Amino acid sequence: DSGVTQTPKHLITATGQRVTLRCSPRSGDLSVYWYQQSLDQGLQFLIHYYNGEERAKGNILERFSAQQFPDLHSELNLSSLELGDSALYFCASAGRGNTEAFFGQGTRLTVV
């Protein structure tokens, strides 16, 4: 168990809908990273938050957004969902000075 908690584990929704994925980092970790794992794109970095502030963006679509709250949990919001957004979404957390991140078990999103 990495200590990173992601909810829900599975999510099935229809095209055009909006969903929110939640991540609780390990206790004391200030950084949260979001990654997407899809069949055609593989594992891709989406966005990084540190202590509530956005620090880096990767290949994140404009329909997607994220935030990190004062209690350090993070949410990834996906809107106007398309079939191609079906993927496994991972959250990872890291503490200040940590040289590696710890991954949650992911949320599997299926868009039908």
Next chain:
Amino acid sequence: AQSVTQPDIHITVSEGASLELRCNYSYGATPYLFWYVQSPGQGLQLLLKYFSGDTLVQGIKGFEAEFKRSQSSFNLRKPSVHWSDAAEYFCAVKRSEYGNKLVFGAGTILRVKS
């Protein structure tokens, strides 16, 4: 831009046989390299990492990897594979020691036959 290539999509080995999974990276400066394993329905677990120093690094579950700068490679090895090693393995690179924006390879699926 950084990139990681894992040339083998699937590898099948017999239980007890040795294993080598290949990884090549493209990055001009000192790379920070990782191997992760993903079992079905599980998250990513770190097997080992290389930042500097001894080019042969030991990891968990009996895995090791060797960094070869001249070949831009970071291959993962295990002397004797167990059935429980069946999983998908990812090589990843990042550009600095701190920060965890990783670039992943496409992964290699390992099958173990008894």
